[in-house]
Amino acid sequence: MRNKRIISFESDYTEGACEQILRKMLETNMEQLSGYGTDTYCEQAKKKIKAACECPDAEVFLLVGGTQTNAIVISSMLSQYEGVVAAKSGHINVHEAGAIEYTGHKVMEIDETEGKINADDLDSYMRKFYNDENHEHMVFPGMVYISYPTEYGTLYSKEELKSISEVCKKYNLPLYIDGARLGYGLMSKQSDITLPELATLCDVFYIGGTKVGALMGEAVVFTKNNTPLHFTTCIKQHSGLLAKGRILGIQFDTLFTDNLYFEISSHAIEMAEKIKKAFIDKNYELYIDSPTNQQFIILDKDKYDYLRNKVKFSFWEKLPDDRIVVRFATSWATKEEDVEELISIL
């Protein structure tokens, strides 16, 4: 009986992968391919990603996961005496178990609002650093990390990104965008930026696969002829080089064929919008007005207990008034019927 299954909006990584990907894997399974990302599927994937970014000179690397990508990109671009500036709530600062510090570098917190830093704060942070007579005894800010969308599902506007990008240029700081959920950001109705524009505004970013249709995998794009020297060796040193690189190649090749990456992202956005509208219509309070696939809702204890029995979602945090913030996430895999069932429950 179908009813036995409890519907879930717990996260955007509860299912496997787009069926196209698995079919392609099966189809190519017995092809004998060279290892470590030197196969034709990796090559094709990179070509398609560069085309999608309208950045033919970009260099693309296919890595396994988000924390890994952050650790490798950040540690490879920083000098020993440098740290990475990030929002206090940034993923690297909170939920990666100190993976950046493990590479020897400080995560330098700056304040954020709903997950976003702003250009003025960054500028004054940098000014303050250089004005400090003692700054030679301090970690040098060596790059800036932001995410699109942020931890709270919010988005920077094009104007905001431009301003941050300008401050970065002023202080010669590479700008790195964590795109673990990039598709869901770009396909949001609130987004006023395209992938090629994003590629222009930063120095390096990654296109998240794990949460957007792939089994796993993130595609790092260096956009300014700025790939760190011997980057493949750095990847190996950080345990990020898969022997069967084909798995990543096939996945990104598939995702960047016939616009698949963007279509599945759009689907997740549509589902999220539906859910959000229902929450609003039924007088739920939004914790954050998120334009992407993660919706944050405030529940009182009763409502929380009630919903908890009907549907899976994530606990986010407890507010000082004891109400509970929860997260409902959609994804490429979200079924319309599950959304409707959810709405009927609310």
Added chain:
Amino acid sequence: MRNKRIISFESDYTEGACEQILRKMLETNMEQLSGYGTDTYCEQAKKKIKAACECPDAEVFLLVGGTQTNAIVISSMLSQYEGVVAAKSGHINVHEAGAIEYTGHKVMEIDETEGKINADDLDSYMRKFYNDENHEHMVFPGMVYISYPTEYGTLYSKEELKSISEVCKKYNLPLYIDGARLGYGLMSKQSDITLPELATLCDVFYIGGTKVGALMGEAVVFTKNNTPLHFTTCIKQHSGLLAKGRILGIQFDTLFTDNLYFEISSHAIEMAEKIKKAFIDKNYELYIDSPTNQQFIILDKDKYDYLRNKVKFSFWEKLPDDRIVVRFATSWATKEEDVEELISIL
């Protein structure tokens, strides 16, 4: 035309994965499962692995790749002032781009013969260390790393493993066995050891998936109630925690169902034995008398050029007399017809 394809014995990671694995992935693809290795497939896989090891109290962790597994296990088990003892030719010492040193620990080389260290050398290494009046100024040997099979495809006998294990106990050194190709070792005709015996003789080892039928994945087994504290956090810190842990769970669950892991390993061994016999019959010189899936052959320049045009294999090294050592590898995926074609070429 089939003939267009050039047959390849280049490595044991040229194909994808056992079809059973891919089918299972497709079949379970839309199941909504919890992340980070907490799903039922991971649970089942671990249960089956513990049963195969006849070690119900073991703790099993599913990681992504070999270098990653080595870096995580070794750095988590060592104290800050300790290093890991390994054969000069050990994978961690040569072909992992310094991943161990990157975690702050020295790889302490000892001599080897055909990839194997021996108990006496280890014992005298340890004795020498403790006899050195200055040993407080030296890296402390903190664990021993060996591989089964070794880099050269060779195998330790049960006696040899026992002796090494005893020296390790004498000096209170955990013994860690890298089993990247464990199946090919255990299924070798030369092997006189079973998986449960191996589990007993060491403190921690891993069962290689990447080279033995999986897309990727290695199963770490702590056999002595000796899992490092908060090991999951260590895995996360080293970027080894997949959001969709199911991918690893499904693979090892499949591999350890109906003896699959051992059957596909046996197949690779049979194919390798056939090739080896052919080489011997046709008066090729073996570089090493390998009992496993990697065969090392010495070729003179003419023969090398001749074969190079007919079949793919790996360059291994050049000998002082300018002859060339090459490697032919079989695997779970090797086709009997390819082996026959190879033999006809020799």
Added chain:
Amino acid sequence: MRNKRIISFESDYTEGACEQILRKMLETNMEQLSGYGTDTYCEQAKKKIKAACECPDAEVFLLVGGTQTNAIVISSMLSQYEGVVAAKSGHINVHEAGAIEYTGHKVMEIDETEGKINADDLDSYMRKFYNDENHEHMVFPGMVYISYPTEYGTLYSKEELKSISEVCKKYNLPLYIDGARLGYGLMSKQSDITLPELATLCDVFYIGGTKVGALMGEAVVFTKNNTPLHFTTCIKQHSGLLAKGRILGIQFDTLFTDNLYFEISSHAIEMAEKIKKAFIDKNYELYIDSPTNQQFIILDKDKYDYLRNKVKFSFWEKLPDDRIVVRFATSWATKEEDVEELISIL
């Protein structure tokens, strides 16, 4: 002409060392002593420090500098998955160029007031950590770092230290006290704690020499039979082991003979109190009401320029209203006549 010399209150490390120390060095200079801290002066120094701490079972190590001591103690006591909790303004978080992160560990900031953290904040920080469902993906708080006196010259009361110590015990966190200026803290009129009491309340602390009468040197005291294993090797690994350990031994032996360390500290406090009284009498505004050897004063631009020409002091920071915070520091070496000259200038 004496007047040519401009008087200085720039820092507490502008002079060399207590003359008794230099005389003792000269006197013992040609004695042939064993190296690396195994000499009789080191032994005597440790004995005297343990006696001063009334902690006969303590283990004492003599290191070279403060940043070094922090890096060695913290990295040796933390597990790989742990970080150190510190005030946002803590020395390790701001002015040690990322030395802690370089050892792979996160500095986990908590809020502070005038350099001091409080027990309640620490408790709720810890509660929040363990309540987070995702805390296995986060750095574990592994020890607490405070300083006595703090960066702003302020002091914890005995009650405050006890409360922090209790929270630490509750969560099984070692408490580490950075005593770079410990003498100036203990000898402050506001201090309600003795050295033995401080030793009881924490798990490890250091007695600062560099800023309190020595050429350089800090004495680490482990008070709970909790010295990390092979700590001497850790010191060596972190480049903290002096071949001529005697230099540290002689200095601490001298400082802890006939109460010297405390007497010179008292002198600095007296000088600081005199200066502070003069500032107050002459209607200067204190930035912080510091009870120790560092006095923080707010100056408007005119006063700043006027004083700048007459006396040396440290720029601390610019306030939003453009007034300037400056620091006047006294030390064991401060001459009463210089204090009087300063007062006449104000």
Added chain:
Amino acid sequence: MRNKRIISFESDYTEGACEQILRKMLETNMEQLSGYGTDTYCEQAKKKIKAACECPDAEVFLLVGGTQTNAIVISSMLSQYEGVVAAKSGHINVHEAGAIEYTGHKVMEIDETEGKINADDLDSYMRKFYNDENHEHMVFPGMVYISYPTEYGTLYSKEELKSISEVCKKYNLPLYIDGARLGYGLMSKQSDITLPELATLCDVFYIGGTKVGALMGEAVVFTKNNTPLHFTTCIKQHSGLLAKGRILGIQFDTLFTDNLYFEISSHAIEMAEKIKKAFIDKNYELYIDSPTNQQFIILDKDKYDYLRNKVKFSFWEKLPDDRIVVRFATSWATKEEDVEELISIL
């Protein structure tokens, strides 16, 4: 009674420092100087060292100890994916408790003879590395470390250094010379090289103070406008920045005034030559024919026990035939009367 004192040739760090240094410290003790190496004594010391090197564009940094200097210089000059090539017996590879690996870099051993590597071995090591098809999976050799004199007191000839230097240039590897005992090398009768010549042949080296007349301190000289960016911050990050930098400045200023460094080094060499001659005359067997201040002698058990009661020296190692290699070291502080007493004992 003087006779109570047992004479010692245990090491070259058994005494304090040249009396001139201590006198200068006393004389300047109450001068108020700026911290962290920005004082006039540091400035003068650096000027004099550059003059002695005939290298006016060199950049000089004064650090505390040898292990520290090696860790800071090497980690600052290497990229993340690089290691340092050193003799198997090199100090960084054996007796620094893994300080280099702790910074994340591999020490890449090559063979040595009496502590010396040779240019041909280095060249073939590099050729082999670049010929390896897998070298992207290996640590890149990023600099070469040698010592002058070596661990065994031996010296490279000018020709040998030139050849090594040429191989380094060929592969674009900086050459770093550890000069912990540089004075004793340059003043050896066997030395055919001057300080300015040595400065020309390498990219960076250090002039050892700890073992040559100073309380502690090593002067790093970058000779090719190649100081790593923000090197002071790197020093701070590695805990190598003394608040009272004057201690290092005064010492090197003194040592490089009136040729003192070279004169005291010559004295040690004269004393060593005397001892060596006596050993030879009395038919002792030299383990190594050392031209510097360390003399390595082979003793049988009886002789060892006999001497052990009369004079202090260092145990070096036990030979397979059970005879014992011991070391007698002279230094700037060795008294002629002690040498004579030793000779009378032999």
